[in-house]
Amino acid sequence: MTLKISISGVRGIVGQTLTDDVVTDFARAFASYLKRGTVVIGRDSRASGQHISSIFIDTLRSLGISVIDIGLAPTPTVQLMVKHLKADGGVILTASHNPVEWNGIKFVRSDGIFLNEDQAGKLIHIYDTKAFKDTAGDRGSIRKIDNSYDVHINRILDVIDAGSIKKRNFKVVLDSCNGAGSIITVQLLERLGCSVIGLYTDPNKPFPHNPEPIPSNLKDLCGRVVKERADLGLAQDADADRLAIVTEAGIAPGEEYTMAIAVQNVLSKAKAGKKFVVTNLSTSMMSDDIARRFDAKVLRTKIGEVNVAERMKKEKGLIGGEGNGGVMYPQVGYNRDSLAGIGLLLDSMAGSGKKISELISELPKYEIVKKKMDCASSNEVSDMLDKIKKAYKGTKMDITDGIKLIYPEAWVHVRASNTEPVIRVIAEAKSLKEAEALTSRILDL
Numbered sequence: 001m002t003l004k005i006s007i008s009g010v011r012g013i014v015g016q017t018l019t020d021d022v023v024t025d026f027a028r029a030f031a032s033y034l035k036r037g038t039v040v041i042g043r044d045s046r047a048s049g050q051h052i053s054s055i056f057i058d059t060l061r062s063l064g065i066s067v068i069d070i071g072l073a074p075t076p077t078v079q080l081m082v083k084h085l086k087a088d089g090g091v092i093l094t095a096s097h098n099p100v101e102w103n104g105i106k107f108v109r110s111d112g113i114f115l116n117e118d119q120a121g122k123l124i125h126i127y128d129t130k131a132f133k134d135t136a137g138d139r140g141s142i143r144k145i146d147n148s149y150d151v152h153i154n155r156i157l158d159v160i161d162a163g164s165i166k167k168r169n170f171k172v173v174l175d176s177c178n179g180a181g182s183i184i185t186v187q188l189l190e191r192l193g194c195s196v197i198g199l200y201t202d203p204n205k206p207f208p209h210n211p212e213p214i215p216s217n218l219k220d221l222c223g224r225v226v227k228e229r230a231d232l233g234l235a236q237d238a239d240a241d242r243l244a245i246v247t248e249a250g251i252a253p254g255e256e257y258t259m260a261i262a263v264q265n266v267l268s269k270a271k272a273g274k275k276f277v278v279t280n281l282s283t284s285m286m287s288d289d290i291a292r293r294f295d296a297k298v299l300r301t302k303i304g305e306v307n308v309a310e311r312m313k314k315e316k317g318l319i320g321g322e323g324n325g326g327v328m329y330p331q332v333g334y335n336r337d338s339l340a341g342i343g344l345l346l347d348s349m350a351g352s353g354k355k356i357s358e359l360i361s362e363l364p365k366y367e368i369v370k371k372k373m374d375c376a377s378s379n380e381v382s383d384m385l386d387k388i389k390k391a392y393k394g395t396k397m398d399i400t401d402g403i404k405l406i407y408p409e410a411w412v413h414v415r416a417s418n419t420e421p422v423i424r425v426i427a428e429a430k431s432l433k434e435a436e437a438l439t440s441r442i443l444d445l
Contacts, residue, residue, distance in 0.1 A: 004104075265348045
């Protein structure tokens with residue numbers, strides 16, 4: 001197992017690939033990349049987080065970088081606070097949906113968006129070559145602040161119809177996987193007048209199950225929603241940038257529906273004129289169908305939150321995100337944000353007067369299949385992509401990121417993961433049988 005370094009940051013198994021020396025050197029590299037200024041730092045609930053945070057903070061300060069420590073905080077909260085506090089950058093210590101033995105480092109620039117490919121490349125080059133800046137004469141300062149949750153929540157309440165939501169008195173079961181969203185999400189829901197049943201909302205006990213919010217990991221949540229006769233269930237990953245839904249019937253339809261409902265909510269309220277939705281190549285065609293209903297256009301990017309964020313910013317996109325449950329709502333911030341997703345979801349339910357299952361039943365119908373296979377090296381990825389190009393010569397392809405084979409009302413996308421040592425194979429079609437067949441044919445190669 002090697003250290004995973006990509007546009008999505010750094011991830012590894014603590015004590016094996018993600019060692020104290022690796023953390024120190026990446027802190028030195030980030031200080032050298034910034035040269036000077038202030039950094040906001042936050043972390044998820046992994047037991048290793050505090051230790052890694054202390055190393056990172058001490059190293060930054062030794063190189064003259066001042067630090068604002070916001071402690072346990074969702075990834076989108078850290079990103080929002082970087083911009084809110086006019087900091088020069090941010091650091092988030094999280095391995096997102098990876099298991100508890102992992103941890104990682106995500107790097108944020110001054111506008112609250114992750115480093116893009118060129119910027120990350122410069123940072124990684126500094127790390128690889130050990131071209132660190134000299135120790136500064138003056139040690140950087142440190143201060144802790146405790147209002148980041150309020151800043152984030154207030155930003156969301158300002159852009160949704162909070163009054164209508166409060167009138168509905170929704171009963172919600174929350175599974176934060178005892179991660180970074182555990183406390184702030186309960187606070188948001190309570191301020192929206194919801195009765196909150198915390199299933200896994202104790203950040204001192206991570207993680208009761210695999211933190212990726214996919215249906216197979218949400219069985220406890222599905223059962224609890226039915227038992228409590230709740231209006232819906234909500235599931236977050238460990239750093240709370242992804243959101244999945246469970247209906248009042250205890251059904252987890254898949255994290256793709258989070259994005260679709262958010263798109264429909266925002267476009268239904270948009271004024272006439274150019275309207276853009278921005279998402280990546282692996283996100284469901286539901287967004288395309290919804291966009292056509294409202295005379296809007298979907299723009300697609302390479303995988304990676306920063307690619308979607310930069311395109312949204314450039315094109316003034318109204319809403320966007322990724323099909324893994326990562327809603328990106330510019331009125332809150334240019335980042336995947338489960339809390340903004342919750343706000344838009346409840347706003348849709350309150351505004352329509354419909355149950356979550358009814359909202360889902362009105363969406364376009366597709367079946368999506370997501371599979372992955374172990375990948376030992378970049379050469380293995382290249383070999384597989386070459387095989388696909390030869391085997392599917394003549395098929396419409398998009399090679400922006402890996403290979404996406406495009407058919408009428410169906411597609412299959414093959415690419416190397418930015419966050420795990422795997423090759424991802426994702427397919428979508430009108431029937432589950434067809435989607436399964438698309439992925440199987442790729443894996444058979």
